[in-house]
Amino acid sequence: MARYNGPKTKISRIFGEPILGNGKWLGKNSNPPGQHGEKRKRKTLGEYALQLREKQKAKYTYGILEKQFRKTFDEASRRKGVTGENLIKLLEARLDNTVFRMGIAPSRPAARQLVSHKHIEVNGEVVNVPSFQLKAGDVVTIKEGSKTRTSITSVVRAKNPKFSWIDFNETELKGTFITYPERESVPENIKEQLIVELYSK
Incomplete structure (x- = not known):
């Protein structure tokens, strides 16, 4: 697929x-x-249909295929805490999503492309894996050689202040993944508990 x-x-x-x-x-x-x-x-969806629909919504939102989404869910279930909230935290900590949240790219697909084309560095090292999991304190920057490309810098915008778990300086083109976000801080309308119920069958 x-x-x-x-x-x-x-x-x-x-x-x-x-x-x-x-x-x-x-x-x-x-x-x-x-x-x-x-x-x-059907006017009313069944329980399974609602759960499947919510999983599909999450996959489309973050641009992830089934195999990778399942691996992320398995990792979330192994961690301490609420599995659904852990899942959202791991999805938000993806490098492509963080590049999007910081305002470096206008959309997640655009952020994925920037990462894949080696325009993004994490802690001074080029990382071209969109699913790379960031940790608290990781510094994300646009590669020095890419800062002169207007096609990249012209779309950079100020970070949305709602995203308190990340910091970004649009002048220096440098940001920091401060910590995993709390669920109530993530604006996506995803009912993660339905996804947990689906995978628990």
Whole structure:
């Protein structure tokens, strides 16, 4: 299975929320994709369908395929604490997600591309693995040779102050992953408990 590169609006219409970016096409008259839209859908989803839907939403949101998502869940279940919250923390600590949160890239796919193309350093070393797990205190910077590329620096924006678990200086193009975020600080509308129930079957 390849990574999804199709229309973002289609995925947003499936879940009824802009999980892949701009939601300007989502309105009260937006129907799910397909020839008959909502008419061919069951009015109420069963327990398994709701759990599967939530997992798919999380995978699309963070741009992860099934095998990698399952490995992340297994790691979350091994750690102390609430498995669902651990899962969100691990997803947020991914390098590509952190690059996006810092404002270095306008979207997670763009952040993934920056990392894959070796434009990002962690603690002074180039890291080209988007799923790289950051630890508290790790410093993320744009590689020195890439700082002169306007295609990269022109899209850098100030960090959203809501993301208190990371710090970023847009002048120096340097940021720090301070700590794992608390669940209530992560704005994504994901019901992680449903994912835990799905994998616990």
